[in-house]
Amino acid sequence: MSKSIAPVTPQAELPLGKSGKKGQRPQRAPGEKNIWQRLNNQKALILMSLPFVIWLIIFRYIPVFGWTMAFQDYKPQQTFFEQEWVGLKHFQDLFNEPQFFRALENTIGMGVLGLVFGTLAAITFALLLNEMRFTKFKKLTQTISYLPHFVSWVIVANIVTTMLSVTGPVNGLLTSIGIIDGPINFMARPGMFWGLITTAEVWKSTGWGAIIYFAAMAGVDPQLYEAAKVDGASRFRQMWHITLPSIRPVIIVLLILNIGNLINIGFEKQMLLGNNIVADRALVIDLYALNYGIGMFRYSFGTAIGIFKSVISVILIVIANTFAKKIGEGRVF
Amino acid sequence: MMKTRKITVFDIVLLIMMLGVIIVTLYPFLNILAISLNNATDTARGGIHILPRDFTIANYTEIFGGNANLLSAFGMSVLRTVVGTITGIIASTMLAYTISRRDFVFNRPISFILVITMFVSGGLIPEYMLIRDLGLMNNFMVYILPMLLTAFNVIVIRSFMDNIPMALTESAKMDGANDFTIFWRIIIPLCLPVIATVSLFLAVGQWNNWFDTYLYARGNSNLSTLQYELMKILDNTNVSQGAVTSGNAEFIARQTNPQSIQMAITIIATVPILLVYPFLQRYFVTGLTLGAVKS
Numbered sequence: 001m002s003k004s005i006a007p008v009t010p011q012a013e014l015p016l017g018k019s020g021k022k023g024q025r026p027q028r029a030p031g032e033k034n035i036w037q038r039l040n041n042q043k044a045l046i047l048m049s050l051p052f053v054i055w056l057i058i059f060r061y062i063p064v065f066g067w068t069m070a071f072q073d074y075k076p077q078q079t080f081f082e083q084e085w086v087g088l089k090h091f092q093d094l095f096n097e098p099q100f101f102r103a104l105e106n107t108i109g110m111g112v113l114g115l116v117f118g119t120l121a122a123i124t125f126a127l128l129l130n131e132m133r134f135t136k137f138k139k140l141t142q143t144i145s146y147l148p149h150f151v152s153w154v155i156v157a158n159i160v161t162t163m164l165s166v167t168g169p170v171n172g173l174l175t176s177i178g179i180i181d182g183p184i185n186f187m188a189r190p191g192m193f194w195g196l197i198t199t200a201e202v203w204k205s206t207g208w209g210a211i212i213y214f215a216a217m218a219g220v221d222p223q224l225y226e227a228a229k230v231d232g233a234s235r236f237r238q239m240w241h242i243t244l245p246s247i248r249p250v251i252i253v254l255l256i257l258n259i260g261n262l263i264n265i266g267f268e269k270q271m272l273l274g275n276n277i278v279a280d281r282a283l284v285i286d287l288y289a290l291n292y293g294i295g296m297f298r299y300s301f302g303t304a305i306g307i308f309k310s311v312i313s314v315i316l317i318v319i320a321n322t323f324a325k326k327i328g329e330g331r332v333f
Numbered sequence: 334m335m336k337t338r339k340i341t342v343f344d345i346v347l348l349i350m351m352l353g354v355i356i357v358t359l360y361p362f363l364n365i366l367a368i369s370l371n372n373a374t375d376t377a378r379g380g381i382h383i384l385p386r387d388f389t390i391a392n393y394t395e396i397f398g399g400n401a402n403l404l405s406a407f408g409m410s411v412l413r414t415v416v417g418t419i420t421g422i423i424a425s426t427m428l429a430y431t432i433s434r435r436d437f438v439f440n441r442p443i444s445f446i447l448v449i450t451m452f453v454s455g456g457l458i459p460e461y462m463l464i465r466d467l468g469l470m471n472n473f474m475v476y477i478l479p480m481l482l483t484a485f486n487v488i489v490i491r492s493f494m495d496n497i498p499m500a501l502t503e504s505a506k507m508d509g510a511n512d513f514t515i516f517w518r519i520i521i522p523l524c525l526p527v528i529a530t531v532s533l534f535l536a537v538g539q540w541n542n543w544f545d546t547y548l549y550a551r552g553n554s555n556l557s558t559l560q561y562e563l564m565k566i567l568d569n570t571n572v573s574q575g576a577v578t579s580g581n582a583e584f585i586a587r588q589t590n591p592q593s594i595q596m597a598i599t600i601i602a603t604v605p606i607l608l609v610y611p612f613l614q615r616y617f618v619t620g621l622t623l624g625a626v627k628s
Contacts, residue, residue, distance in 0.1 A: 042438055045431045046438075046439065048428075048512070049443055051424075055478075055481055056450065059478070060450040060454070060455075061446075062455075062463055063454065063456070063462075063463050064454070066462055066463065067456075069462070076462070125354070131343075133347075134344075140355075143611050144354075144359060147359075148358060150537050150541075150606045151541070152540075152541030154541075154560050155541075155599050155602055157567055158599050159599070161567065163361055168379075169364060169382070215618070268544065272567060289456075290457060293461075294461055299458055302457065303458045309456070310453075
């Protein structure tokens, strides 16, 4: 959009000169002759920001500096200068561990399932909600749909285990309508674990995830629907041919961001819902880093895992972004 | 958009589907509420849906009277939420205000180092080492300091402040007010909607956090929280899920068992959220959409 008006803008700005520029800094207060006086006048602002700048450096930048640990044989009792540098040794170790590939497989598996079903569920829910006619009921549905987002994973894990327990409602329902012969112990079936996590994820995040799509749908020009109605389009065809194409840029941008986060699925759900029986399917990268890095005091090794994750994340987001650019869709960068 | 159209089959199907969504969302909570209000021994027979069969409040009295540990965990959950939200909101609004002032000398560098943190993070192990080196292990401040600021919250507040007319602060300055007075007397009162949103995010984050207790404060039982206690019970029952634990004699005498207490804790941990978020819905939806557009 901005491209089409670009040739006009410079001409329009010319006669105004510098003083007419937008976003120019406000005029200096009288008596602000040099930088020192300006600093003096703004000492309240400086005092208000300084503690938090220091905070940012300590809590957000020093850990990044900690990445150096991955290239050392880090020993906590030694200072930075006494550490032994080992180059890429920990990364080599990492790629020689079968457990690591298991963790990678589980992370990507659950990440992809969560991304696909999470996105589909959120878009479908937003579409249906958008078509709702009964305004009060629509608002109520929306409010209720946010609830699972606000409760913790501990609570969700508790809900899942209660619902799926051998004597629980899900087993009761499935048995009574004859889908299964007897109760299944869902929590102890390794083959079901990915599905279980994905279901829990969809249950928790669909309502919240739909907010952005729903907001985008509210911005669609009503005239489009009026025109479609005149042409005799059904509600389904309106959804398919008007609503969905209109929110396509939003879908693409969110997909790119989510693909970048594919590997950052965290460990909370796997840690809380996993157990010894399904451990092989529940081990994800973060859990692996936690077990080895902190549980076994292999700090350097754990840090290397974190760096590996960040690198993959950047690669994924670049690929997704390039792909979106290629097919001529909105992109993030 | 759709003013007075006839209600069609389509609308009815939609209504039924949405009812389905509501049931799937709410049933688990109602079921857990029913179990938490039911006699623990009776619950083991199964078949409780949304109404208790053998009503009792024993599971709740166990938390608020019988078990000193759980009561203290509840208190700690409340304390960290209150302190964490207040400190977090003060920090976020102050920093947001300084970078919303275009004339501030350090506006650009501070914005820059803030935004970078959205894309780069040290990761689990380096953060763990930092907390340890700072001596925050098993210290209450481990709940407050690391969560003080997030770039997202600061940017949401800043975007809101950008819409406040410059003339307001200019005229206050003419009257001789200093920057802090302007912030406190003019900016804060105008920012209440966004403060409500960010407070909700902060409070929910604090209330729900169990992992920092698990990682950093396990060694100090005074710092245990409700979420962490729930996580511990869950951890113990997970493997034997479904196998009915009869519980020990002590619990039977008090007509309760860990499973039923687990349900009662779940309800206690959910209720505060239920009481707060529906009323702030209007604000956080705007805040979220705005934040998404900006990033």
